[in-house]
Amino acid sequence: MDASGVYVRERGKLHRVSDIVLKPVVGFSSSSSSTCRRTNPLVLRKEHFVFTYNAEGSLRYSSKSLFDIALLFVAGNVQHVDSLVGFPEQIGDRLFAAAEENRVFLKPDVSPRALRLFSDAYGEMVLGSLCLRNRFPLLSERIADIKTFHSLKRLDLFGCRLGDNHEIFQHLTSASLASCLIQLFIGGNGLSDAGLQRLTAPVRMMRKGLDCLQCLDVSHNPLSERALRYLKCLPKLDKLDVSGTSVKFGSRLKLSMWELLGLTYSENALDAFDHSECKTQGWAEQVVNQWETNGAQMPKQKKLDESRISALRFFGRQKFVQEVLNAAPLCRNRDATAEEQRLHFYKPPAGSTTDGTTPDRTCWNASGKRKQPSEKRSDRSTASPPMKRASLSVFNADDMDLLDQY
Incomplete structure (x- = not known):
């Protein structure tokens, strides 16, 4: 049989489905009709038909609807679509499923464009929550695709080895995520004071980004108490986890948290920092799983060139690089987490009494001795958290160009 043809047996006779030729238009000569129609036979694709068997065991076929055929065509060429804004959600859902079935989102040259097309039109429905906890290879390989999700409300990047200068920082503070991102988990990433700064x-500086952030996890990072001042710019922050950092628990920490951020210490663990509720949700949930599965099946990276190996050995960096690549991601054991001291802070409800919950109003001088604060300061601190002052500095053109690089 011809590989390009489709044969169907019906009532004991074999028929070739693809033997269809367009009839010439009546009233035109053969020479004129050849210029107005296709001279080659119409090649039908197998995916345009639905094949079934009847009770007698004969193969039956029926053509798909024009809508399904058009949907398959658009899904296979989704990178050429200008916009899907205005199309119903039901159409977008079926089109996304068809593109996923055609493995469009596994192509590095097409996937970012296709995901941005759906994200611009359907926002949170494409992906509203993304969990990449301890999945740093996936973040590195698909960073361009992950940046297209600009309607995330919850993002978990715990143990992704971000360090102090990762390119995802620019996306986290972008204007697209400013009005959406509510919960952010960046613990276990080796983030220091300079990285948080x-x-x-x-x-x-620019008063843009992270406008709606309410829950922040910076646990298990080498952060000091001085880094807390960098969080004063988050206007809606009401839950903070600094467990496992260099911050020392005590009355001084309670006082700093209250005066800087208006947060008080929680005796019990907050449910917001429980990883059991973190999951990837949205149309692209299976796409993220496909990325991870496909990445695990990829062949190992090629060995470094001799010149690069020599350079790494010369500068003494080869051992360090190998240790970083072979190191296991940071995973917290539940038993160890239960034994360690949790440092969860939250903002008390407005109008609630703070008797017994606010820290002791004492300050410390350079010699380490306690010093009672003045009466004015005590009255001001017990009333409410201090208001955040607006920046009074004026930026010139050079400063603006520098800030735009973030």
């Missing part, structure tokens, strides 16, 4: 720089 860089992350919040656009928010502190």
